[in-house]
Amino acid sequence: MLSRMNPRMNSMQNIVFSLIKKEQTFVNFTRHMSTSSTILPPQRLLRPLHVNEKKLFGPGPSNMPPMVMEGLNQPMLGHLHPEFLDIMDDVKAGIQYVFQTSNPLTFAVSGSGHAGMECAVMNLLEEGETILIVQNGIWGQRASDLSDRLGLNVRKLVVPEGEVISLEDFSEAVDNYRPQVYFLLLMLPSFAMEKVQPVLLTHWNVSLREGLSAVAQEGIENLVERHLKNAKLFYAALEELGLEPFVQNENYRLPCLTTVRIPNGVDWKAVQSKLMARGYEIAGGLGPTVGKIWRIGTFGINSNPEDIDALKLALKSALYEQKEKIPN
Known part of the structure; x- marks a missing residue:
């Protein structure tokens, strides 16, 4: 009788009944979940996490x-x-x-x-x-x-x-x-x-406070000098390998991130995969430079002669395997 006299009241009753029904369904669902589970714990989460050590020579992050x-x-x-x-x-x-x-x-x-x-x-x-x-x-x-x-x-x-x-x-x-x-x-x-370029790219994305502390302890002047010195070593290594920097004018290059032209006929993804298998990471291009360049970072603790020489040898090996596949 009330529902005929007051349509709004009838509508409100329907809403209340609907909410009660949904609540009962949720309660039944949670009771069921407390006693049974149709999806078992994923096996991949039952084994310990292990990440292999790598030398990160991409555009970031770098080794810490x-x-x-x-x-x-x-x-x-x-x-x-x-x-x-x-x-x-x-x-x-x-x-x-x-x-x-x-x-x-x-x-x-x-x-x-x-x-x-x-x-x-x-x-x-x-x-x-x-x-x-x-x-x-x-x-x-x-x-x-x-x-x-x-x-x-x-x-x-x-x-x-x-x-x-x-x-x-x-x-x-x-x-x-x-x-x-x-x-x-x-x-x-x-x-x-020259003062700021190396510093901009030597931050670590985690534990920022300690990363900045490392910069402060080394001193900006020493940090800049180290990156500039090792950048020249890396340019010489590229020349020795027959690789060409993407930025021709050396004055316009970042001393901590070098873009390198991918030689004609070289499978750039295969080179990166070979390097990664040896524990060295470099990155390809982004957007308009995909397939045209590699991006190779030599910053942070990786900016040192020993690591740059090791990267050169790894690159040399990966490129040699590619050249054997390129027809004359």
Whole structure:
């Protein structure tokens, strides 16, 4: 009788009955799960985890110093513990030292490089504002894509991969477009470029505090000198192997990450697989450079003559096997 007189009440009753029925179904399900399981524990999770030792010569991550590994073994902390806040202050001080800045707003972004890039763009610009992007590789492409999705007025300076833009062309574009923000993977005065380049790529993605401590203990000047010295050793090793750097002008190369042209007829994936089987990792290209280059990193504790020589011998062996398969 009530349901005929009040359709809304009838609808509410149906909703209540439906919720009660769902709750009873859930209770029955949990009771069943407490006594039986149709999916058994996966066997792969019942064996101990083991990771083979490798020399990481890709674009990152790199092998970590012992003090960084020891930092990972510290007791677990909550994000509100006083010790955690102290570590955050340590990290802030370390980043300020690495980038030689006293900016009080210095902080680390917990995320990928893409996350940091998106964080910066979203916090600096509003929809409809202008951004000038220098695009000479995958990161410039990604910056353009995310800026388009954010509704920004995107202006581009497109440069072929492996080349750099001139200061004159860049200044002209800034004058023409008057952007609120310009995007460059790295823009610093030339005297600062050599100082910062190696440091930017020697951070470790875990135990950041101890990684920064390692940089502080070695000293930026010594760290830079080591990377520049070993980069020259690696360039000489490439020349000895008949390999050509992708960036022709040595002044434009990163001293800690070298792009290498893949020789004609060489199966680049097979070379990487052979190296990995020997415990050495290098990486292929990204985006427009896939199949064209290898990316080989010599930074962190791997930036030393012994490891570079060992990598050269491993590369020589892997390339020799490939050349035997290439018809004359």
